[in-house]
Amino acid sequence: MNILLFLIPLALALGLLGLVAFLWALRSGQFDDLDGAAHRILFDDDPQDGPGQP
Amino acid sequence: MTAETAGFDGAPMPSEGWTHCRHCGEPITDDCCAAGRPGFCCVGCEGAFKLVNGLGLDRYYERRCLDPETRALKPDTDPDAIPDYTPHVSEGAQPGEAAVHLLVEGLHCAACVWLIERLLTLQPGVTHARVNMTTRRLTLRWMPQDDRDDPATEDRGARRILDPVLAVGYRLVPYDPAALGRDTDRTEKALLRAMAVTGFAAGNVMLFSVSVWFGGDMGAVTRDLMHWLSALIALPAIAYGIRPFARSAVTALRAGRANMDVPITLAVLLAAGMSLWETARGGPHAYFDAAVMLLFFLLIGRYLDSRARGRARSAAEHLLALGSRSVTVIEPDGSARASRPERVAVGATVLVTPGERVGVDGTVASGVSDLDTSLITGESAPRRTGPGTRVFAGTLNLSAALRVTVDAVGERTLLAEIVRMMEAAEQGRARYVALADRVARLYAPVVHVLALGAFLGWWLGAGLPWQDALLIAAAVLIITCPCALALAVPVVQVIASGRLLRAGLFLKSATALERLREADTVVFDKTGTLTQGRLELCPGGPDAPGGGWGWTPDDLRLAAGLAANSRHPLARAIAAAAPGTPALPGVVEHPGAGLAWDGDSAGPVRLGSAAFCDAPADPDGEGGPELWLRRGPGTPVRFRFTDTVRTDAAAVVSALKARGMAVELLSGDRPATVAAVARAAGLDTWRAGQTPADKVARLAALRDQGRRVLMVGDGLNDAPALAAAHVSASPSSAVDVSQTAADVVFQGERLAPLLGALAVADRADRLVKQNFALAFSYNAITIPLALAGQVTPLIAAVAMSTSSLVVIGNAMRLSRREPVGLPAQEQAA
Numbered sequence: 001m002n003i004l005l006f007l008i009p010l011a012l013a014l015g016l017l018g019l020v021a022f023l024w025a026l027r028s029g030q031f032d033d034l035d036g037a038a039h040r041i042l043f044d045d046d047p048q049d050g051p052g053q054p
Numbered sequence: 055m056t057a058e059t060a061g062f063d064g065a066p067m068p069s070e071g072w073t074h075c076r077h078c079g080e081p082i083t084d085d086c087c088a089a090g091r092p093g094f095c096c097v098g099c100e101g102a103f104k105l106v107n108g109l110g111l112d113r114y115y116e117r118r119c120l121d122p123e124t125r126a127l128k129p130d131t132d133p134d135a136i137p138d139y140t141p142h143v144s145e146g147a148q149p150g151e152a153a154v155h156l157l158v159e160g161l162h163c164a165a166c167v168w169l170i171e172r173l174l175t176l177q178p179g180v181t182h183a184r185v186n187m188t189t190r191r192l193t194l195r196w197m198p199q200d201d202r203d204d205p206a207t208e209d210r211g212a213r214r215i216l217d218p219v220l221a222v223g224y225r226l227v228p229y230d231p232a233a234l235g236r237d238t239d240r241t242e243k244a245l246l247r248a249m250a251v252t253g254f255a256a257g258n259v260m261l262f263s264v265s266v267w268f269g270g271d272m273g274a275v276t277r278d279l280m281h282w283l284s285a286l287i288a289l290p291a292i293a294y295g296i297r298p299f300a301r302s303a304v305t306a307l308r309a310g311r312a313n314m315d316v317p318i319t320l321a322v323l324l325a326a327g328m329s330l331w332e333t334a335r336g337g338p339h340a341y342f343d344a345a346v347m348l349l350f351f352l353l354i355g356r357y358l359d360s361r362a363r364g365r366a367r368s369a370a371e372h373l374l375a376l377g378s379r380s381v382t383v384i385e386p387d388g389s390a391r392a393s394r395p396e397r398v399a400v401g402a403t404v405l406v407t408p409g410e411r412v413g414v415d416g417t418v419a420s421g422v423s424d425l426d427t428s429l430i431t432g433e434s435a436p437r438r439t440g441p442g443t444r445v446f447a448g449t450l451n452l453s454a455a456l457r458v459t460v461d462a463v464g465e466r467t468l469l470a471e472i473v474r475m476m477e478a479a480e481q482g483r484a485r486y487v488a489l490a491d492r493v494a495r496l497y498a499p500v501v502h503v504l505a506l507g508a509f510l511g512w513w514l515g516a517g518l519p520w521q522d523a524l525l526i527a528a529a530v531l532i533i534t535c536p537c538a539l540a541l542a543v544p545v546v547q548v549i550a551s552g553r554l555l556r557a558g559l560f561l562k563s564a565t566a567l568e569r570l571r572e573a574d575t576v577v578f579d580k581t582g583t584l585t586q587g588r589l590e591l592c593p594g595g596p597d598a599p600g601g602g603w604g605w606t607p608d609d610l611r612l613a614a615g616l617a618a619n620s621r622h623p624l625a626r627a628i629a630a631a632a633p634g635t636p637a638l639p640g641v642v643e644h645p646g647a648g649l650a651w652d653g654d655s656a657g658p659v660r661l662g663s664a665a666f667c668d669a670p671a672d673p674d675g676e677g678g679p680e681l682w683l684r685r686g687p688g689t690p691v692r693f694r695f696t697d698t699v700r701t702d703a704a705a706v707v708s709a710l711k712a713r714g715m716a717v718e719l720l721s722g723d724r725p726a727t728v729a730a731v732a733r734a735a736g737l738d739t740w741r742a743g744q745t746p747a748d749k750v751a752r753l754a755a756l757r758d759q760g761r762r763v764l765m766v767g768d769g770l771n772d773a774p775a776l777a778a779a780h781v782s783a784s785p786s787s788a789v790d791v792s793q794t795a796a797d798v799v800f801q802g803e804r805l806a807p808l809l810g811a812l813a814v815a816d817r818a819d820r821l822v823k824q825n826f827a828l829a830f831s832y833n834a835i836t837i838p839l840a841l842a843g844q845v846t847p848l849i850a851a852v853a854m855s856t857s858s859l860v861v862i863g864n865a866m867r868l869s870r871r872e873p874v875g876l877p878a879q880e881q882a883a
Contacts, residue, residue: 004276004279008283011258015254015257018254019250019251026243026246026250031246032186032188033187033188034188036164036167036186039163039164043167043168
């Protein structure tokens, strides 16, 4: 059962990573405009004059 | 793709000519080639198209899809319509940076977002420009540029930067981000964070729980380790996730009531506490997973609920913010100054240009014009206005500039009075209790009694140690806790409002669907609701009824040539009846009277009121809007107009009757007009000449008869009635006050969305009741088990998640099938 000592922290760390990533996404405003983000990708396709946002 | 949008100068003209404007997509009525602007409905659109092309953004036209329900992308020709951004410019994130928050009106699709952001980032100095498509808000930050004289201007260059966007035809209305739904956003985000934390905890605790449940040969030491690890994850998550419920439970208990949050809080805390105690003494059963999962499911329900409400509210706020426009005050020295309507002093003079809404209550000091008062009185024909006439905020000035002396502002205006009436009427409706709350009121005490009974029964009755008895009581609380019950209503509501939103209906209140289903009587307003609020020429050749004043097609063409010069609704109706007639040059408009043209060989031509054309006033006493045309010394001819009934009004009325609903018409207009509309729509019951107070009284009378009324109206005069009705709906063309009062706002030219809303309300109600039935039947099985002390953590977890999933799955059925009666939306070109 010694494998548990390794697997449990690993599982928890991975879960925690997901949580932190979600909270970061929430904080950085990625959940503010769910409709716009889906469409925005279709328009930001010309890199020579930069994407739609500065 | 490049061939058809190769640029405004190189684009080949379609063989049938341009039928729709290349910029705004509206049909072109005149011969635009002859007018020197091929492909465009007006000069503004041509300029906008050239601007977009000149900046190399012409791909916009390929990519966009126009939404027929959104305002057409026509540039404002009237410079007064553009608000003053100065008071709303604030400091940006960096030193020296300026920022402004705006609501965008005219956003059709994602291509519009792209175009606006591009137009803005192309301006020198702009550091951040982003449009939120969901909330239609634009955040703009820029560094004022010295070489553009920005620091010298009052608005620090806001107008310079925003001008291209305005020129393309979007309307940008500043708002105060602090005032607009900041609280809702914050609670919603807090809920989402709590949901994430408990979701994480639930998943990871389950990892240990499953190994405890199924690890049959697990030693006691390993099991305790698992329990301790579970506690380590669960306890902080519970402490974080319980706050929304605990807060509400404490508030309820302080007020001496018990709401659904009391058993929830109690169950979670009790389960966590007992499990910790079990873990400490090395017992076999810990309920950490159940407690966390319970919180997770409940937070999902709470979040969905808050989202549905928040979305409805932000739609309403958006409408309100767009409604607030400034008025132009004329100072004693003759200079003009823009001001907010509530800041204008009594006695000040306000200038109202044609096409502008009157912003204050007052008396006309100088100028003669026609006012469209339909929003106030419900009358569709415009009213003559001259010096001395009283005018009210909300009326639309049609033909000439007016100077108005302000009589009343703020609390003493007609508008404020109507708002007061509305608030009084709303008192009655505030007492409505949502179905979920009614269930909770019955359910919460039952749960408490059961849990207490289990504890006392096992402790005193069966002689169990009190700790074990308490554990059983906690299991009862967990099992009865209304996961499924808490999800039953919000899930259905979120899906239903999403459905309706896609069909062009905003649900503005959380209980609107429930109340909509209960409605058994429909009361319509006339102008703008049953009718389109727009006058159209009645057919009437020389042989048509109406005496010897019938008109010929030649008359119509001549009249249309004159009428094309005016913004008066009757003139527009004539011009619309003869599309493609070019405007005659040299036509003089006499405000409040008519149009005069020097004419050709046949002598001068006049088009206007009976007096203006020397015609007999109202020869057959029918009243109603009319225009006369007199050519030289000849006999005048008469054009009559009617406010056209919405195309599907009769169909909707008969469908409502088929549902077994009584349908009535209440209007402020004259009896003859109202009777004609009632006939056209197939209504038997109608009342004319109703004041706002009459309408409220009629609704009160209906309520006293035990009827539940769905009121549909758009005018300011309907607002109190809308607030007084059991449930109410407004078209999106309604005044802002009415839209605020209404529970449902529907878009488009048709009334059919109402039927769709009723159908969705029926289905939603069925699903909610099914969900309750599912939740209760689950309880019926599990409560006896819990009372018997047979519920292990495994059973609790399985029962709880299946019941929640069943309820969610059942609600999803609403989004799958097209409900009956909801017409297919017309697709954009």
